Amino acid sequence: MxxxxxxxxxxxxxxxxxxxxxxxxxxxxxxxxxxxxxxxxxxxxxxxxxxxxxxxxxxxxxxxxxxxxxxxxxxxxxxxxxxxxxxxxxxxxxxxxxxxxxxxxxxxxxxxxxQQNFMMAVTHEFKSPIAVVKLNLETIRKHKLDEEKQRKLLDNTVREADRLNQLTNNILLAAQLESHKFKPVMEMLDLSGLLEHTIITLQGRITTHTIQAHILPQLWIYGDTFILELVINNIVENAVKYAPKDSLISVRLAPQGHFLHLEIADQGPGIPDSEKHKVFQKFYRIGNENTRKAKGSGLGLFLSERILAQHGARIRVRDNVPAGSIFEITWPSYSTQSA
Missing domain, CATH: 1.10.287 (Helix Hairpins)
Known part of the structure; x- marks a missing residue:
């Protein structure tokens, strides 16, 4: 009792x-x-x-x-x-x-x-890529493999190392943002080129989904290249976590009047209206940590919202038709050429 x-x-x-x-x-x-x-x-x-x-x-x-x-x-x-x-x-x-x-x-x-759910999720997120990297390296060390198999194992190891690196960057950046110690390095950058490069890198790492890009060229904004690339990675990988396997993830970048719009759409289960504003809270994830199948730390969307706010941009989520979610990022100003 x-x-x-x-x-x-x-x-x-x-x-x-x-x-x-x-x-x-x-x-x-x-x-x-x-x-x-x-x-x-x-x-x-x-x-x-x-x-x-x-x-x-x-x-x-x-x-x-x-x-x-x-x-x-x-x-x-x-x-x-x-x-x-x-x-x-x-x-x-x-x-x-x-x-x-x-x-x-x-x-x-x-x-x-x-925070407890975050620790559980991060522990799992760290253990998975570390276990894969260790297994791949031990396989290469103990067995004489042909060049094709060895290349596949090395590619898989690099993907898991990139995943581990992104998770580490998210945690470190979250700590810096909370302590107000992070200062972005702002410069004129080609968002179109950054987006194309990031999509190519993501598609090489993500084999379960197809990423379809519709990006108008030579759209420039004032921002930090490193953390904006992190934002794109976080939002696209968030879509990958919840969208069905072999489904399409659409990325669109185009101006609308005086504003620049970036839309990342998936065909997943969508987000209830009552949860749409909560998904940008730190550590917040929909559902229960013990029964949730999708991986994640609950930091990706939180960081994305905070980073975009530093750039004067706004992010919101709306329903995709017939199913899924659309994360829409709006910049209040842009340029069609570098300064």
Missing amino acids: IRKFYTNIQSGKGITALYIILLSYIVLALIWWGVLLFRQSRQITQFERSTLSLRTDSLAQPVAYQLELQRIQKDEHLRTFKFFGEGATFMGIILLGAFFVYRAVWKQMRLNSQ
Whole structure:
């Protein structure tokens, strides 16, 4: 019994139940305090009336008697108003404070849960490429393979090393952004060329999906090449994680009026409307970490949103028709030639 209660406390259920019990006790104690005060006020009124009726001059001076009765009733009304006012004020302060305390505690519990899920996901993300790299290298070392098999193993090793490098970059960049120590190296860059190069690299690493690019040439923006390449990698690989195998991932870059739009569309299950704004939160991932099949750390979209904000760009997600999601990035300005 004690162990079960302790487990509920750790999971947050026990804390919520205990919080509700304590809050209920405080509210009931306040209500009972009010009831006692009202009873006391009624007793005071009855005592004053009985004392007034026993006075020998009460019948001789009926006008003074009525005035004294009115004073007693007025005092009772004032006490009642005072009790209601103080009780309502205390109740409001208690409930308002309880709301803010509960919200702060709940946010902390949710953050702890997300951090725990992050550690589980990152541990798995690190172990998988390390295990593949180790197995490939041991295979090459222990066996005499023909050139074609050896090349495939080396290519696979490089892909896993790139994946491990990207995960490491995400973690380091997230820490720098949180501490406000990261300063992007801004320069005029050919976004069209950067996007084409990144797509070619991704397609060479991703064999389960087809990446289709529609990129207008010579579209220049002011930004950091390294972290914008990281943004593109994160969003495309996020689409790969959730989209069905052998499905199409579409990348489009084109100007619309004074704005430059980049759209990355997939044919996955899509994102519910209630989750669309949450997917850019740190560590946030849809579903439960223990039952979720898709890999990830919950940092990719968070980093993408923060990086794009530093570039004055905006990212949002909308539904793809008939199925899937479209991540749309909008730059407020662009150029058709380098400065």
